[in-house]
Amino acid sequence: MLRPRLLFLLALLQVFHATAISGSSCRCLYGDPCWPSQSKFDKLSAQVSQPLLFPTPAAQACYTSPDSAECTEAVAQWGNGNWRANHTGAMQSPNFETFTFSNGTIEGCYLNTTLGLPCGRGSVSVIAVDARSVSDVQAAVNFAAVYNLRLAIKNTGHDYLGRSDGRGSFMLWTHNMKNxxxxxxxxxxxxxxxxxxxxxxxxxxxxxxxxxxxxxxxxxxxxxxxxxxxxxxxxxxxxxxxxxxxxxxxxxxxxxxxxxxxxxxxxxxxxxxxxxxxxxxxxxxxxxxxxxxxxxxxxxxxxxxxSFPVIGAFLSASINTSSLTPNAALSAAFTELVRITPQLTDQGWGGYSMFKPSNSSVSFVIRYVVPDSSPESAAQANATMSAYLTHVQELAANATQAGDSTVVQSAYTASFASWWDWYVPLFSTGESVGFNVELGSWLLPRDVVESDHEHVAETLVNIPAISWYLVCGGAASNVSADAAGINPAWRKAVVHVVGATTWSDGATLEEINAAREILKSDTAKMRALAPESGAYYNEASPYEPNPAQAFFGSHYNKLRAIKAVYDPINLFVVTEGVGSDEWDDSLTCRK
Structure with a gap:
């Protein structure tokens, strides 16, 4: 017990020393005079179970050895989330591997080498501990504290706020702690x-x-x-x-x-x-x-x-359009889904639905599931969903007769022997990462959806790539708002709404900012539906005007006080996290 306390005191002394020298309390980054020497890293290496790692951008091999097996693998696996998770230098969304300088220049390492841009480190961490045990984690944390390093904690890099790396940072990689x-x-x-x-x-x-x-x-x-x-x-x-x-x-x-x-x-x-x-x-x-x-x-x-049997609900519909928003038939289908959402969550339905624009078409997809725990409740849930899917088919048929191009490829419910049997065909494979993306989201309370579902639907249906996630309500609402540190808005919410913006590799900062402005506008429309609600911190906009309120609500002050007890040296600081407002935009220096 003495060793952690001693190192904690050393860490405090290091922070005080850095402050005395620089006149400000800043983290030590790679390239700074305070960066630990090789001999100090050698001592760290002797304390941990694995050799230290030196993360590199995921596409680097395609610049240094374009004909190599490593480059071929990167091209083939670029959108594979598990491949990216196994790569210390890869985030699931590669835009979070890049770094933007104050002059607007973007440094990154793009898979598309024909852009003619150099491969730069961007925000990829410089050196990492490959933790395999608690003692490895302790060694890494103690090292970061003693030398006042910017610490990045990463498992898979699934992070829409870019919290798993940082330019000039020291990484604690927990990915191989697999017990x-x-x-x-x-x-x-x-x-x-x-x-x-x-x-x-x-x-x-x-x-x-x-x-x-x-x-x-x-x-x-x-x-x-x-x-x-x-x-x-x-x-x-x-x-x-x-x-x-x-x-x-x-x-x-x-x-x-x-x-x-x-x-x-x-x-x-x-x-x-x-x-x-x-x-x-x-x-x-x-x-x-x-x-x-x-x-x-x-x-x-x-x-x-x-294990229990489940009922799955599936819808796949599409239209040909150049506006990237649904037509009257799909808009009506979404409006009805909004209307019945409180009933669906009361019955235990959960899952994911989204409008996905692609080239000259828009698809409407539903993947829902409900436990088949009792014959009576399952029958009611199945009846509600089956009636909705029939309604969508009728809307499409009427639209087709009127000369529209709405097509329903599938709309049905099906029984599965277990939740696992529903999950595996839908999620055990698939590529949904490897592209530049930022999100905006909002939690819509039950009373807002029930009181004016048509306004909610009309507002959201005109936002391209909108997702309507049934991941709250029901049992999630039957828990005290203060039972856990999560934003109390979750306990009133009946749906989690998500929007997104994307851009191509090599886009200029001006082009990226234009895409961000659209996302900000779309998120503002979501927020305006329920201004007193909040957002899911893991799938949210980095541009919330009041992030403390949006992500943590009335729990923020209590969370900040708890952080002060367990992290008095503020070693753990991440984008929009509790206490991050006390740091500059780069999370390097205290304000």
Missing amino acids: ITVHPSFTPAGAPTNESYEYAITLEAGVQWHEAYSAANDAGRVLVGGASGGGSVGAAGGWIQGGGHSALSASFGLGVDNVLEISVVTSNGSYLVTNAYQHPDLFWALRGGGGGTYAVATSVTYRTRP
């Missing part, structure tokens, strides 16, 4: 012996959802978790610390409602097991108060449920 433990009976540390949970599952920091789901399914259990192509999102890091929405949230609550215990390493190197009985304040903050802010999560223990 999974299924407990036939689990009692949280410090809990009464009669409090136990059957088949809880403990996931180390690097476990991804495809690995977690497979392990749970092998045990005949189901987890409340996230969905992405290939299941590449991390299951025990930023997802849960941001709140964690799921297609099962309407039935079983959000991710934060299904956590039993979180183990962490704090900025003084201490290893803590947090739950309702030990460090409950930190446990509260870690459940929705934002990743990379309070401590480094080394493992998370979730409750599970016995």
Whole structure:
């Protein structure tokens, strides 16, 4: 116990020393005189289980060795989330690998080498600890604290705010912490012996959802978790610390409602097991108060449920259009979906629907699921959804008769023996990353949707690439707003609405900013529907006018106070995170 405390004191001395020399409290970046010497990194290397890593941009091989197997692999796997997660220098969205200088110049390393631009490091971290154990994490955290380094914590790089890297930073890479433990009976540390949970599952920091789901399914259990192509999102890091929405949230609550215990390493190197009985304040903050802010999560223990049959709902419709917005038939289909959303979430329906513009067409896709837990409730849920899908088909048929080009490729419900059987065909493969993207989102309360669904639909349907996610409401609303650190807006929300903007590699800052202005405008329209609500921190705009309120709501001050207790040296600072407003835009120097 003495060693972490000693290193913590050394870290404080280092911060005070840097302040005395520079006159300001700034992080030490690569290239600065304060950057640790090679001998100091050698000492760190001797303390950890793996050689230190030197992250490089994912496309670098195509510049240094264009005919190499590494370049061929990069081209083939560029949109594969699991490949990108395995690459220390890759973010899931490559725009977050770039860096923009004050003169507007953008440094990056684009896969498209024909642009004639050099391959630069951009925001990719300089050196990394490949953590495989708690002691590795402690060594990395202590090193960053002692030398006052800008610390980036990364598992997969699934991050729409760019919190997993940073120009000139030192990275803690948790991706290879892959242990999974299924407990036939689990009692949280410090809990009464009669409090136990059957088949809880403990996931180390690097476990991804495809690995977690497979392990749970092998045990005949189901987890409340996230969905992405290939299941590449991390299951025990930023997802849960941001709140964690799921297609099962309407039935079983959000991710934060299904956590039993979180183990962490704090900025003084201490290893803590947090739950309702030990460090409950930190446990509260870690459940929705934002990743990379309070401590480094080394493992998370979730409750599970016995496997159950489900009903899936599927819709695929499209129109040919040059406006990138739906026509009257699809607009009417979306309006009806908005109207029945509160009923759907009450029945336990969850999942994902979106309008996706592509070239000269717009598609409308639904992928929903509901537990088939009892014959009566399942029949009611199936009847509601089947009636809606029939309505969409009728709208399309009428549009076709009127000379429109609306086409419904599929619209049906189907029974599955298990949630796993629904999930695998939809999400076990797929490429949904590897392109430049920024998001804007908003949580719409139930009363707003119920009181004026037509206005909600009319506002949103004219936003290209709008997504309507049924990942809240239902059981997620039947939890006290103060039960966890997550934004209280989640407890009133019935739907999570997401918009996006994209741009091509090599775009100028002026072109990118033009795309951002559209996103800002679209997000403002969402926000105006329910100004007192909030946004999902993990899928949100980096341009929220009041990020503290949007992402954390009335919990912000309590979260800031908890951070002060467990991270008094402010080692953990991320974009728009709690306490980040006390730093400059680069998160390098205190204001």
